[in-house]
Amino acid sequence: MNFSLNEDQTSLLTGLDQLLAAEAPPAPTEPVFTEYAHGLDAVLSESGFLDIAREDGFGLLDAALIVERLARLPQTVEAASTAIIAPALGLEPGLRPVALTSGNPLRAARYLPMAKMLIVDRGDDALILSVDPARVAPVETLFAYPYGRLTEVDEGAGTVFADVALLRRVWRIALAAEAAGCMASAVATVVEHVSTRQAFGRPLGAFQAIQHRLAMAAETTESAKWLAFRAAWSGRDDDAAIAAGFVQARIPQFTFDLHQFSGAMGLTLEYPLHYWTYRLRALVGELGGSTGQARAAAVAAWGDAA
Amino acid sequence: MEFGWSADEVAHRERIRSVLNRMLPDDWEEIALHGPGSDAQTDFSYDFCSALADEGLLIPNWPSAFGGSDEGVWRQFIMAEEVWSAGEPRGPQYMNINWIGPVLMRFGTADQQDRYLPPIREGRAIWCQGFSEPSAGSDLASLRTTATPVEGGYRVSGAKVWTSYAGRADTCFLLARVPAVEGAATGKTAIVILLTDMKSAGIQVKSIPSLIGDGDIHEVFFDDVFVPEANRLGAEGQAWEIITFALQNERVGIPRYEFSRRILDRAVGRLKADGRWADPVVQDRAGRALMLCEAARMLVYRIVDARARDLPPDAYGAVARWAVVLADNGVNDFLTEFLPEGLLGEDPVQQAHHQRAIAAGVASGAAEIQLNLIARRWLELPGEGGRR
Numbered sequence: 001m002n003f004s005l006n007e008d009q010t011s012l013l014t015g016l017d018q019l020l021a022a023e024a025p026p027a028p029t030e031p032v033f034t035e036y037a038h039g040l041d042a043v044l045s046e047s048g049f050l051d052i053a054r055e056d057g058f059g060l061l062d063a064a065l066i067v068e069r070l071a072r073l074p075q076t077v078e079a080a081s082t083a084i085i086a087p088a089l090g091l092e093p094g095l096r097p098v099a100l101t102s103g104n105p106l107r108a109a110r111y112l113p114m115a116k117m118l119i120v121d122r123g124d125d126a127l128i129l130s131v132d133p134a135r136v137a138p139v140e141t142l143f144a145y146p147y148g149r150l151t152e153v154d155e156g157a158g159t160v161f162a163d164v165a166l167l168r169r170v171w172r173i174a175l176a177a178e179a180a181g182c183m184a185s186a187v188a189t190v191v192e193h194v195s196t197r198q199a200f201g202r203p204l205g206a207f208q209a210i211q212h213r214l215a216m217a218a219e220t221t222e223s224a225k226w227l228a229f230r231a232a233w234s235g236r237d238d239d240a241a242i243a244a245g246f247v248q249a250r251i252p253q254f255t256f257d258l259h260q261f262s263g264a265m266g267l268t269l270e271y272p273l274h275y276w277t278y279r280l281r282a283l284v285g286e287l288g289g290s291t292g293q294a295r296a297a298a299v300a301a302w303g304d305a306a
Numbered sequence: 307m308e309f310g311w312s313a314d315e316v317a318h319r320e321r322i323r324s325v326l327n328r329m330l331p332d333d334w335e336e337i338a339l340h341g342p343g344s345d346a347q348t349d350f351s352y353d354f355c356s357a358l359a360d361e362g363l364l365i366p367n368w369p370s371a372f373g374g375s376d377e378g379v380w381r382q383f384i385m386a387e388e389v390w391s392a393g394e395p396r397g398p399q400y401m402n403i404n405w406i407g408p409v410l411m412r413f414g415t416a417d418q419q420d421r422y423l424p425p426i427r428e429g430r431a432i433w434c435q436g437f438s439e440p441s442a443g444s445d446l447a448s449l450r451t452t453a454t455p456v457e458g459g460y461r462v463s464g465a466k467v468w469t470s471y472a473g474r475a476d477t478c479f480l481l482a483r484v485p486a487v488e489g490a491a492t493g494k495t496a497i498v499i500l501l502t503d504m505k506s507a508g509i510q511v512k513s514i515p516s517l518i519g520d521g522d523i524h525e526v527f528f529d530d531v532f533v534p535e536a537n538r539l540g541a542e543g544q545a546w547e548i549i550t551f552a553l554q555n556e557r558v559g560i561p562r563y564e565f566s567r568r569i570l571d572r573a574v575g576r577l578k579a580d581g582r583w584a585d586p587v588v589q590d591r592a593g594r595a596l597m598l599c600e601a602a603r604m605l606v607y608r609i610v611d612a613r614a615r616d617l618p619p620d621a622y623g624a625v626a627r628w629a630v631v632l633a634d635n636g637v638n639d640f641l642t643e644f645l646p647e648g649l650l651g652e653d654p655v656q657q658a659h660h661q662r663a664i665a666a667g668v669a670s671g672a673a674e675i676q677l678n679l680i681a682r683r684w685l686e687l688p689g690e691g692g693r694r
Contacts, residue, residue, distance in 0.1 A: 001315075001380060002308055003611040009307060061307060191685050206688040211681035218680055219628050222608075223601035230309045230604060239600075246597040294593030295586060301596055302574045304584075 003226075005065075012062060016049055016069055027074045031269030033278070034144040036114060037075035044070075045096065050079055053087040060084055060170070064177040064232035068225065071181025074275045076145055078111045080174035084232070085119070088170040089161060091128070100171065102287065105129065105153045108139045110282065112148030119161075121168065121287075126161040129153065143282035144275050168296070169237055171287060172244035176228035179247040179283050183221040183254065186276040190214065190258045193265070204261065213257045220250045238300035245293025251280045309607075318381050322388040325361055329354060330395060338393035339654035341519020341661060342400070348432060348474045348521070351397030355429025358396070365403055365427050372411050372419070373427045379614040387561045391568040393658060398433070398471040400560070402426040405552045406433050406479060413540045413548050418501065422477065434472040436480035436502070436526060440465060443672070446481070446549070447494050451528060453482035459534040460484075460500060462508075465527050472511045472524040478502040479552075480533075481545065494546040499539040506531050518661040553670070554619050562630050562666060563602035566637040569659040570595055573645055576653075588644055595633075595640040602626065602633035621683035624676035631667040638663035 005013065023043045028035045044050055053063040063083040070079045078097035086098055099115035101107045105127065109118060113136055120127040131150075139147040161167065191214065194205035204210055227243035255277040259266040266273050287293065311319070331337075340346045358364040367382035368374025386404075394400055407426050410419055425431035442449040451464025462482050472478070480502045504511070508531035514523045540548050574592055577583045605626035612622065638660055641648060648656030667673040681687045 001311065001607060001611060001614075003608050004615065005307055065307075187685075191687065195686075195688060202690075203688045205681075205685075206690055208678070208681075208690070211685075211687050212674065212677040214685055214687065215624075215677040215680035216628065218685055219605070219625050219632075222605060222622075222625055223629055226604035226608060227597075227601060229307065233307070233309045241593070242597050242600050245593060246601055249594060249597065290594070291590050294590045294597065296593070297596055298574075298589040298593035302571070302578075302583075302592070305578075 008057065009062060009065060012049075012052065012058075013065060013069060016066060019043065019047060019049070020069075020073070024073060025075060027272060033142060033269065034146060034275065035075045036146050037073070037077045038114070040073075040075070041077045041097065041114075044077065044079065045094075050083045050096070051087070051093050053083060054093060059232075060088065060173060060235060061229060061232040063087070064173060064229055067174065067177040068181040068184075068228065071178045071276075071279070072185040074185070074272050076275075076279065078115070080178045081111075081119070084174040084177070085167070085170045086117075089119075089163075089167060091117070095130075099131065099148075100286075105155065106150050108141075108147045108149045110143075110145040110147060112136050112150070113138050113146045115148075118150070119167065120158075121164060121171075124164065126164050126167045127155060127158040128161055129155075129158040141282075142278055144278035145282055165237070168287060169235070169240045172240040172293065172296075173228065173231045173235075175283055175286055176224065176231060176240070176243035176247050179244075179251070179280055180221065180225040180228045182276040182279050182283075183217075183224055183247070186254075186258050186273060186280070187214070187217050187221050189273050189276070190217075190261050194261055197263075210261055214261065217254050217257055220247075220254050224250070236300070238297055241293045241297035241300055244287065245290050245297055248284050248286075248293060249290035251284045255280055315380060315384060319384050319388060322363065322385055325358075325363060326388060326392050326395070329357055330392065334393070334395065335654050338395070338658050341522050341658065342394055342397045343471045343473070343521035343523075344519060345474070345521060347395075347397040348471070350395065351399050351432075352430055354395045354397075355399045357429075359427060359429045364429055365407065367403075368407060368427070369411065372407070372423055379610055383561070383610045387564040390561050391564040393565070393655065398474070399426075399429060399431065401435070401471075402431055402433055404560070409479075409539070409548060409552045412551065413544070415536070417536060418539065422501065425476070431477070432471055432475045434469050434475035434478050434504070434524075434526075436466040436469060436472075436478045436482075438466060438468045440467050443468070446671070447497075447546075449481055449483055449497065451480075451482040452485050453498050453500060453533070454485055456532070459532055459537070460498070462500065462502070462528045462531040462533055465525060467523075467525050468514075469511075469524045469526050470522050472504070472526050473513055473521050475504050478504055478526070479539075480528075481549070482528075484542065495543045497545040497549075498542055499545045499548055500533045501537045501539055502531065502533050503537075506533070508532075518665050519658075554623060561603075561606060562662065563599045563606065563633045565659060565662065566633050567596075567599045567603075569641065569656060570599065570637050572653075572655065573641055573648075576645060576648075582644070591640050591644065595637045598629070598633040598636035602629040605629045621679050624679035625684060627676045628673055628680065631673045634663040634666040 052058045053060050067080045081098035082096040095116045097111045097115045099109040099112040099118045101109035102121040105120045115131045118129045118131050135151050136148045141147050197204050224247040231239040231243040265271045337346050337350050366375040366377040370376050439449050453460040453462050480500045484496045508529040510527040512525045516523050
């Protein structure tokens with residue numbers, strides 16, 4: 001048991017931070033729902049960071065560390081599916097960004113407008129499709145991810161992936177790591193706001209009503225992070241379902257509180273909070289939501305049969 | 307970063323389980339029902355802790371200079387997980403091992419160590435902590451019990467309340483305030499710690515009937531009780547430093563989530579036996595309780611890891627304690643809704659868990675104090691006056 005980064009992980013994250021310092025675009029200056037960091041996406045693709053789980057001596061935990069760190073950015077860039085899901089499924093590197101959806105392949109999917117690949121959880125199996133940009137319609141949404149949906153699909157042209165349990169396991173890990181990073185930045189943003197915004201003669205953050213709920217948000221953020229990292233390390237079904245389910249269950253209260261403490265400013269697009277909270281709200285419903293994960297965790301821990 | 311156990315740690319856990327299986331009697335669940343402060347569990351703790359000492363498992367975490375085995379922090383914590391999940395058969399004596407002994411080793415005089423440590427390491431000492439008062443609970447610094455200096459020691463007057471184990475304790479780890487005189491220290495620096503013999507003249511103990519088990523909480527009245535100066539722990543003015551050290555050990559020394567996880571496993575077994583496990587609502591709720599247990603586990607492990615690596619203590623203990631309170635109560639809520647018969651005489655272990663869970667956010671100071679600490683020391687939010 002060791003919660004500190006090892007030398008390789010320290011080097012990895014130091015290198016990523018240096019890359020982000022040089023290549024991450026400044027926070028959006030225009031009020032937008034979301035901004036995809038195309039330039040950073042290209043640099044990340046070339047850098048090898050997103051393929052770390054494929055390297056000898058590294059694995060999904062190292063990928064999760066990277067995903068959590070990238071999710072803290074105000075802009076979004078597809079990393080979780082490329083770094084965690086694709087290597088675990090044994091998919092060839094390079095075909096990215098990767099979009100995910102469940103059920104009908106025509107459902108709206110995160111990152112589909114720029115995706116090269118779409119993975120569809122069809123219940124009994126998964127379908128892996130190459131994405132033709134000409135057949136993608138962007139979807140307008142409050143969620144802070146670029147969404148799109150296929151205008152038509154030829155399921156026969158896709159590749160069937162039989163181990164849907166593996167897909168769900170690593171999807172849960174990817175979701176948990178991404179959500180943990182979003183939570184970290186959301187809390188930091190609101191802590192800064194309530195530390196400087198004055199009301200009734202003192203900073204908002206001096207009021208205990210706000211302090212206590214922000215403290216709870218901090219506990220949520222820390223729990224989400226360590227559960228995600230443990231799941232990435234162990235690769236166990238129960239750990240993955242617990243990590244994703246925990247964060248999905250906490251997101252509603254977490255996002256409510258953080259917007260509440262930001263007042264009307266938190267409802268504007270010029271205030272950056274929505275970059276993280278509206279990614280979190282998008283993640284709430286994936287894979288059956290917290291109920292789906294809670295049941296999956298229960299079955300993984302105790303079995304389904306009487 | 308990795309989250310597994312070494313082969314040595316796995317073997318250590320297996321050995322402890324084996325010892326517990328061998329040492330716990332068939333009627334242990336009935337004994338545990340009455341709570342760690344009960345006469346039944348206190349009596350049992352003498353035999354159990356003595357036998358545990360013979361196995362070298364009572365104080366292995368203590369330094370060898372004090373009779374321990376210099377065991378690492380993680381091995382100590384594995385022990386704590388296993389005994390807590392078994393219902394804490396060490397009874398009131400867990401406290402001696404977790405923090406009374408370590409505090410005495412760090413701050414006690416040689417005479418105090420010679421007097422108090424042997425009974426602890428032999429499993430025959432019961433202590434109580436005289437902290438809370440009718441007007442000073444979580445706000446410990448406002449305590450009013452007085453320790454008036456007299457020739458050769460102090461005269462103590464006042465009252466303590468919620469005092470666990472006081473009815474059977476040999477010694478009280480007592481906090482009292484030296485009355486202010488002109489030019490003397492006030493506030494926290496006026497507090498002294500007196501290792502007080504509970505058989506001293508002037509001490510009266512009154513048990514308070516409660517929801518959390520027999521013998522767990524008491525009122526203790528001190529009427530002009532003489533305590534020799536040799537029984538003062540640390541120098542005058544040093545008490546707050548000692549208390550802070552003690553609470554750091556106390557608050558994270560109990561892996562409550564492990565008992566909650568065990569009771570959850572047990573509950574699922576009962577639901578399966580009753581044919582109720584296939585209900586998706588039951589599975590959903592059980593899964594949510596499980597998530598809370600595992601979140602608490604990870605945050606507590608993060609503290610233990612920091613201690614194992616000798617990192618300075620930070621506010622993470624408060625973060626973890628809040629998670630532990632949520633886990634205890636989340637499991638308790640699940641049990642109460644889906645297995646209410648456990649509180650109707652059918653499951654003494656569930657009742658014991660319930661009694662611990664309802665106290666989880668109150669014992670060792672209100673959990674809201676932990677939220678204050680997270681806000682101020684972890685998030686660095688401004689204080690009530692507006693300053694960071």
